[in-house]
Amino acid sequence: MYKQSGKVKLISIILIVLGALGIGYGFITAPSTIDEAKEILAAEHGGHGEDHSATANEDHHTAEINSAGHVKHVEKSEAHGEEVHSESHEDEHLEHVLHQLQTKPWSATFVAGFFFLMIALGVLVFYAIQFVAQVGWSPVLFRVMEGITAYILPGSIIVVLIVLFAGEHFYPWQNHELVAGDKILQGKSGYLNFPFFVIRAIVYLLIWNTYRFFAVKNSRDQDDSVAIKPYRKNFKFSVIFLLFFMITESTMAWDWFMSMTPHWYSTLFAWYIFATMIVSALTVIAITTIILKKLGHLPFVNNSHLHDVAKFMFGFSIFWTYLWFSQFMLIWYANIPEEVTYFTLRMEEYNLLFFGMVVINFVFPILILMNSDFKRIPWFVVIAGCFILVGHYIDVYLLVMPSTVGSHWSFGITEFAAILFFLGLFLLVVGFGLGKAPLKIKNNPFLKESENYHY
């Protein structure tokens, strides 16, 4: 039986406390009036000189086409024409900036919260796939996966709460005034309306957690049962879960991310988020396994198992890039104004992050994890894994930040604190989850294949 050491528990709690304080700081220091926003803007541009603020203004203008709450702004400025660059325009602009600055702590929390949730969720999907595909090598890792998925319950509740309470900070379509003046948003109100949004979020929560509950329960039952009935049950549950997951994952991505920029749409979007999810999840499985083995809890796991997980990290990194490129290239190629804003904003305001992410998530893993000997060396896999996790954090960051805070992004105390908070929570919950049952399952029909697995 694994037991989380007091030290790790203490560290996790410290992380949670520090993180909570940092997040609180972010919310308190967010400007509440236009004047405060002005000060922050001045501080941001201080030292850059007048010249820069002029171009920055121009930049904001392109940036805003996409960002939250702005739709109204653009349409008004279009109606007024360019000549009305008067005070009213300036006021509106500041109001808009204020809104974005107020959204920053919300976004920071959401990015980190979703990042850790998607890891646990991706592990759950991978776990379900192992049952459905009757995989022979992975059963020795089942308890590791079950331990990680323990995070889904607290993680999903927090994320759903953020999503539901963020309101107009994230979702401009929740602003009735805005919708009233926007024909396109009115057309979408059949899907993008608050009650339906809440119902959907709760349905996702229920489906994911129900499967996790029964899958783990059956897995524990199998330990005490010589007959393989619980295994067969899990097989069926996994098939049904994967079916529902395919659908809920798509709608989740549309609800929580795509509707941040309600005018923009992309059919590939949901699958792209899934790719991010699964590659991060595999990385965390690998790292957790390596750590537990190092601590001597997994004597039955050999380097062939590690090799296989690392292969999946490698393969899905390429798969992620494939989807990233497909979405990006098709929109870049066609260059349709209403679609291309999404990437224009990211390329102009987040240039280094946007392209740097592709290097971290694609070039790096492909170079490191190509060699099959390297995939068997724990520290190599850990290093590749750290890069992949950082890269996919940036990916989630780029899904959320440009859409909610536009050009006023930064990586400061709040963003860092949010990561610490959720990391602490993740460590604590996963440690607790791993300690709930022996780390080696029993009586799974493929266990013996898995124990004797060599590649």
Place this chain on the structure above:
Amino acid sequence: MSSHYEAPIREPLVTGNKSYHDVTVDVAAPVEGKANKSWWLVFSIALVAFLWGLGCIIYTVSTGIGSWGLNKTIGWAWDITNFVWWVGIGHAGTLISAVLLLFRQKWRMAVNRSAEAMTIFAVVQAGLFPIIHMGRPWLAYWVLPIPNQFGSLWVNFNSPLLWDVFAISTYLSVSLVFWWTGLLPDFAMIRDRATKPFQKKIYGILSFGWSGRAKDWQRFEEVSLVLAGLATPLVLSVHTIVSFDFATSLVPGWHSTIFPPYFVAGAIFSGFAMVQTLLITMRKVINLENYITILHIEYMNKVIVLTGGIVSVAYITEYFIGWYSGISYENYTYLSFGAATGPYAWAFWALITCNFIVPLTLWIKKLRRNIVWTFFVALVINIGMWFERFDIIVICLSKGRTPSSWAMFSPTFIDIGTFVGTIGFFFVLFLLYARTFPVIAQAEVKTILKSSGDKYKKLREEHVSDDHIGEVEEFPASGGPAANTEAHEGEDDLNSEDKNNKNN
């Protein structure tokens, strides 16, 4: 690669008490025997269809594309529909031989040879269309970036149609090499068994002097793995590039970012349906029921269910985003309310019925394991996937942005004749293949015979204790010896569980 130990819960992949020699004899039989009447009958029909198609192609090229049913609005119809359909069918072969190799699926071994043959013959059919749908096919070589006397006039690398040229030609060559490499040991087997000097000579040439030494096998395995690793991204990229033909455009319904993975999923869906159609017939005609078992058919059906599910999610996504975009032009795309009720409603509903509703029956285990039903569903999917491409191309083109250019398409007999001709050509090639090539990768099947053959599974069952298996199976040193020599904790439980499995 993997251990010789196999969980007792796995069903045998080779039935009928086969030994190594039985495998050889069964695989070589069609090559060594003579064609019967029905083979000649089917071959003649295919040949006539092919010749008819050839006539249509010659007529088109010499008369002009105007002999087809295309019009100014709909410039692509059956030609590109058939092209995408054939390329899609080809994808299952590479999927079976490459992706399933990477995933170490042993069941692929009985089907990969024919699936790859199907790939190659399907890609040959597909390759015809980009040429013959050109207005001036005799200038087709201009698509290649060759230095020339027009001041070295080159191609524009921005066009997905050019990427198609590279994708398809690379795909064909890599598939061919991959297939042929796998054939070497099997050709050598036929060479060594041949009694007629002419046959011996031919298979001697085809097998490249394969002698099956340890070093050769080791390199053979490595090459297969590397080629599988290369073919997997290739297979994804090829159909992705085919999807770019549409997705990079500005045509409503075509411009959609989901096309790359969705086309690939559709390709696997239709490709597996074609493999089912061919193999269900083949296992019956040349007595391969012990190698291509009902389990193989069920596994392929599961792949069909999975990829059909992915395609269905993509349909829902397309339909939803079409509505969600709020763009009025999206009302007439191939998956929209306008298509479901418009003049092409029959094509829309054919797509939904064939690709969504009918394959749903494969969720039922009884139907999934029913050969007749599988054959029917596979045929329906092939028709449905043809309609998917037809719908994407023709429905989206028929009602574009300007109502004054809205038009309908109806094929001429030359459109149809060309398509029928490619089907004929495909079967001519496939029928010739089935009589001259070892249709099952016997060398590969022999590697799983002792772990997954029913004869050996029975032997293991009779000697439940692990110690005895060693004697019965003669494990090679590489076969994961730990599986059988070391005693493991809970061993007794496992053994009693084995019996339980049988009862379940």
